Amino acid sequence: MTTDKLRSILFLSIALTVCFLSVPSFSVLADSNKTRPGLSPRTATDYIHAVIQADRKVYSHDIVARLGKLGLLNASENWKEENSLLLPAQFLLKSAELSNERGIGMRYYLTSLWPINKNNSPKSKNEITGLQEIARNPDAPFTWIVKEGNRWYYQAIYPDVATSESCVTCHNNHPHSPKKDFKVGDVMGGILINLPIGKQEKHAEPGKHQFPPEIISDYVHSVLESDREIYSKYIVDRLKNQNIIQSSENWWAEKSLPLPAQFLLNASRLVEKNKLGVHFRLISLWPINSKNGPANEFEHTGLETVETHPIRPYIGTSRIGQKDYFKAVYPDFAVTQGCVNCHNDSPESPKKDFKLNDVMGGIAVSLAMN
Ligand code: HEC
Numbered sequence: 001m002t003t004d005k006l007r008s009i010l011f012l013s014i015a016l017t018v019c020f021l022s023v024p025s026f027s028v029l030a031d032s033n034k035t036r037p038g039l040s041p042r043t044a045t046d047y048i049h050a051v052i053q054a055d056r057k058v059y060s061h062d063i064v065a066r067l068g069k070l071g072l073l074n075a076s077e078n079w080k081e082e083n084s085l086l087l088p089a090q091f092l093l094k095s096a097e098l099s100n101e102r103g104i105g106m107r108y109y110l111t112s113l114w115p116i117n118k119n120n121s122p123k124s125k126n127e128i129t130g131l132q133e134i135a136r137n138p139d140a141p142f143t144w145i146v147k148e149g150n151r152w153y154y155q156a157i158y159p160d161v162a163t164s165e166s167c168v169t170c171h172n173n174h175p176h177s178p179k180k181d182f183k184v185g186d187v188m189g190g191i192l193i194n195l196p197i198g199k200q201e202k203h204a205e206p207g208k209h210q211f212p213p214e215i216i217s218d219y220v221h222s223v224l225e226s227d228r229e230i231y232s233k234y235i236v237d238r239l240k241n242q243n244i245i246q247s248s249e250n251w252w253a254e255k256s257l258p259l260p261a262q263f264l265l266n267a268s269r270l271v272e273k274n275k276l277g278v279h280f281r282l283i284s285l286w287p288i289n290s291k292n293g294p295a296n297e298f299e300h301t302g303l304e305t306v307e308t309h310p311i312r313p314y315i316g317t318s319r320i321g322q323k324d325y326f327k328a329v330y331p332d333f334a335v336t337q338g339c340v341n342c343h344n345d346s347p348e349s350p351k352k353d354f355k356l357n358d359v360m361g362g363i364a365v366s367l368a369m370n
């Protein structure tokens, strides 16, 4: 073979290699320009609202109403002085405050045209209109897009209905309530969810904006984390330290408080019943309850990954039948010595050497794409 021929073969193979190598990088570029599947703002707030509502129901039903009926413990406005349970509205407001303080983008509140607490008054003309609209038509949330400063926001307000006589009696008789004639079934206020959508004018075009599912999944996770933290801190730990009531695994039979994990689990079942397309689970590679082990390869790899790289969730997609799902596993940390002790001491726990701040498991969130 001549040097020339050799040179041209070499050139050709280099050229081919370059060509071959550049093909995938071109397609990566093209891919990032393609519009990725997203969630409509309405689907996004429906998912977030479903999770807020499920946690609220578990707290009202499994904790407040149940312990009240058993004559063990009541909820009251001055829970601190009276060593009682927080009112459901106070629980939601505290949890929202915690989530809003994280500065993740989403904010949510409880608001009303007839608030006992003036801080819960509507903050804008839009909010007043929204509250009036849901009072007239409680079957759907009222939504709008608004510019505040130089940024656009999508806002949705969902009705908060007087589901029991106790809501009505307490509000009607409260000295600070501006309305004294609430009836069961009335809309008493609303849950406002506020999502930033961006600075450009195009964000204001109705029907155009889509949220990346990983952002909505972060918001769902923030609600879950906040509710669990408020429940652990202000209900379980506080009442245990004051020797008022304990939490235990057999909470129903033992007339105690459900464990924080069980609080989340009960809410997860409620959300499941809605069949909206949002799901979550508390899982672990070392579960006390074997049902909380990873259900598939994705959850298994996700748990292993967040244990090694706890800074961000492990994400992926899957297709079940005709539906696409976005999935994420978030690390669940041993934030208190209580987590560590109870799990290490449990005869059912396959791991006995958890330490403070270890990743003990994960919260798996899955969202159906529209
Ligand atoms: C024992 C009394 C009591 C009961 C029962 C009660 N609430 Fe309230 N609610 C309050 C108080 C007090 C506040 C003000 C909390 C705060 O912001 O400090 C409040 C706040 C609210 C708010 C926010 C607006 C406002 O009034 O400040 C809404 C909406 C609301 N409650 C709805 C309900 C619904 C729905 C139920 C029943 C499922 C219910 N409440 C049960 C006492 C009660």
Ligand code: HEC
Pocket: 232, 247, 248, 249, 259, 260, 261, 262, 265, 282, 283, 284, 286, 287, 288, 289, 290, 292, 293, 332, 333, 334, 335, 336, 338, 339, 340, 342, 343, 360, 361, 362
């Ligand atoms: C008083 C005991 C107790 C405490 C405290 C406790 N857990 Fe658990 N945990 C349990 C039990 C029991 C289960 C199983 C619940 C079920 O599914 O029936 C569980 C379930 C879990 C799971 C799901 C996997 C499994 O083990 O079944 C995770 C993850 C978890 N806990 C993390 C935590 C973290 C993080 C904390 C602290 C913030 C904590 N736990 C505090 C007893 C406890």
